[in-house]
Amino acid sequence: MRGNIWIYIAVMALVSFAIRTLPMTLIRKPINNRFIRSFLYYVPYVTLSLMTFPAIIEATGSPISGAAALAVGVVLACLGAKLLPVAVASTLVALVLELILGAAK
Amino acid sequence: MRKMSFTFDKKAYAKGFRDGIPIGLGYFAVAFSLGIAARNAGGEPFPGFMASLLTIASAGEYAAFTTIGELGTYIEMALVIFVANCRYLLMSCAMSQRTAPETGFFSRLAMGSFITDEIFAVSIAEPGYMKPEYTYGAASSAVLPWALGTMLGIMVGNIMPVVVVGALSVSLYGMFIAIIVPPAKKDRVVAVLIAVSFAVSFASDYIPVVNRLSGSLKIIVFTVLIAAVAAVLFPVKEEAQASECGAAEGASSGEDKE
Numbered sequence: 001m002r003g004n005i006w007i008y009i010a011v012m013a014l015v016s017f018a019i020r021t022l023p024m025t026l027i028r029k030p031i032n033n034r035f036i037r038s039f040l041y042y043v044p045y046v047t048l049s050l051m052t053f054p055a056i057i058e059a060t061g062s063p064i065s066g067a068a069a070l071a072v073g074v075v076l077a078c079l080g081a082k083l084l085p086v087a088v089a090s091t092l093v094a095l096v097l098e099l100i101l102g103a104a105k
Numbered sequence: 106m107r108k109m110s111f112t113f114d115k116k117a118y119a120k121g122f123r124d125g126i127p128i129g130l131g132y133f134a135v136a137f138s139l140g141i142a143a144r145n146a147g148g149e150p151f152p153g154f155m156a157s158l159l160t161i162a163s164a165g166e167y168a169a170f171t172t173i174g175e176l177g178t179y180i181e182m183a184l185v186i187f188v189a190n191c192r193y194l195l196m197s198c199a200m201s202q203r204t205a206p207e208t209g210f211f212s213r214l215a216m217g218s219f220i221t222d223e224i225f226a227v228s229i230a231e232p233g234y235m236k237p238e239y240t241y242g243a244a245s246s247a248v249l250p251w252a253l254g255t256m257l258g259i260m261v262g263n264i265m266p267v268v269v270v271g272a273l274s275v276s277l278y279g280m281f282i283a284i285i286v287p288p289a290k291k292d293r294v295v296a297v298l299i300a301v302s303f304a305v306s307f308a309s310d311y312i313p314v315v316n317r318l319s320g321s322l323k324i325i326v327f328t329v330l331i332a333a334v335a336a337v338l339f340p341v342k343e344e345a346q347a348s349e350c351g352a353a354e355g356a357s358s359g360e361d362k363e
Contacts, residue, residue, distance in 0.1 A: 003176065005152045011179050012169050013159035015186040016193070017218055023197035024217035025210060031202060038336035040199045044229050045288065045295050046335070047192060047328040048281045049302030051222060054310070056278035060271040073279045077286035083227065087127040090279035095272035102268060 065097035114238040121227070121242025127276055128223045128243065129250035134273030135163055136251045140258015142167055146174030150256045157255035161221050161248055165189035166255075168319070191325050196225045205234040212237045219244040223277060230284045294339045302331055 031037055057066035069090035076086050136157060143153050148170060160166050168189045172182050197217050204213060216228075216237050224247060228240045289296035309315050309323050318326065 003173070003179065005149075005173070007179060008169070008173050008182055009152060009156045009159065011182045012156060012166070012186050015183050016160050016162055016165060016190050019187065019190050020193045020197055020220040021214050021217035023194060024201050024204070024213045027198060027201035029206065034340050035336050037202070038340045039332050040195075040202055041341050042295075042298060042332040042335045043195050043199050043328060044226065045285050045298055046302050046331045047195070047324060048222070048226055048285050049299045050306045050324050050327055050331075052278045052281045052285070053303040054307045056275060059274045059278065061268065065272075066275065069275045069279065070282065073282035074286055077283045078290065080287075081283070083124055083230075083280055083283045084127050086283035087131070087276045087279035090282070091272055091276040094275040095268070098268045098272055 060094050060098055062098065062101050065094045065101060068097055069094040114236055117236040117238040118242040118245075121236075121239035121244075122246045123242075124227045124239075125224070125243035125246030127280055128227070128247040131223070131273060131277035131280070132247055132251040133254040134270050135277065136254025137258040138270055138274070139163060139166055139170075140255040140260075141262055142258075143170045143255065144259045144262055146170045148173070148259050150259045153259045154252050154256040158248065158252040160186070161219070161251060162186075162190050162193075164319075188319070188322055191322075192222075192328065193220045193225075195325070195328060196220050196222075196229075199229065200225065200235065203229060203235045208237065216240045219248070221247075223247065223280060226281060226284045294335065298331065298335055302327070305331065 031040070053070070056070050057063040060066045060069070072093045073086050073090040076089055081089070139157070140148075140153060143156075143166075156166060156169070160169070165186050168185045169182060172185050177185070197220055200216065200220065201213075204216070208216075216235070219240055224240060224243050227243050228235050231239055285295070285299055289299055305327055306323075309318075309327065315323065315326075
């Protein structure tokens with residue numbers, strides 16, 4: 001039996017809403033436990049790093065363009081470039097290299 | 106300490122909106138390829154638009170569309186979404202510690218509901234307590250392209266050149282880089298953690314058993330493992346937690362060490 005698409009969507013929406021909002025609404029006080037505080041401090045950096053690499057070199061047709069985008073992004077961010085310039089620069093590097101590599105084939 | 110305020114912080118909203126633009130661009134491209142996947146699973150434009158608008162999750166939606174394509178049960182769907190989006194539970198915990206204590210229930214509900222990898226990332230990168238308006242601003246410019254991209258992907262399938270879709274999806278990673286690098290310059294532990302996470306993430310594709318886990322499950326497992334080990338080895342300094350009101354500020358934001 002084929003399920004109803006709108007019930008599927010309702011389940012998707014409700015489950016993801018609950019996951020996103022329960023900790024935000026239930027944890028109303030600063031957590032004093034030092035381990036948990038440290039853990040939560042490190043979570044964003046670890047999780048973003050795990051998502052960035054090696055995904056960035058797999059996102060484009062050739063790992064070379066993805067790796068170049070990564071290198072350019074890291075260098076620019078080190079030099080103090082903000083969010084938008086870093087994102088745009090690495091995208092352009094990837095795009096240009098993809099076009100060149102594509103043309104070379 | 107921040108003053109109590111019930112007025113709408115337009116500056117924070119504008120900044121969030123601006124920071125959300127690159128997110129929206131990247132989302133559009135990623136959602137477009139997601140739309141192609143949905144189309145292959147028999148998806149239609151309007152349900153696809155609504156699914157993306159209400160779920161706002163790349164890996165989660167991809168898994169969900171696959172479930173629909175395979176005529177999975179509703180319970181399966183709930184489990185798939187739960188596993189694929191479990192990391193938002195962690196992000197929501199982290200955000201709760203960066204939310205001003207006086208923030209009301211509905212603000213918390215709204216802020217939480219917009220958690221995505223990218224909106225979370227830019228929101229948490231702001232120094233001090235998070236401003237709800239910033240998160241709303243980022244969501245305003247990012248969520249609609251996500252939903253529209255999915256719909257267009259379903260409608261027009263594969264006319265967009267693969268090269269462009271690939272390059273645009275790089276912009277999301279470029280953004281992550283812009284967020285993790287500056288704190289790494291100030292805090293050596295964060296720099297080491299980034300290197301370790303990169304290495305682990307790369308190696309996980311080759312470790313038996315682990316490489317059979319889904320991408321999002323891998324991220325949850327390794328986030329918990331690495332962050333827990335780091336918390337034991339390098340607990341954040343106590344003095345940052347001493348003051349009662351500003352407690353959430355010092356410890357959880359690298360920006361504050363300036």
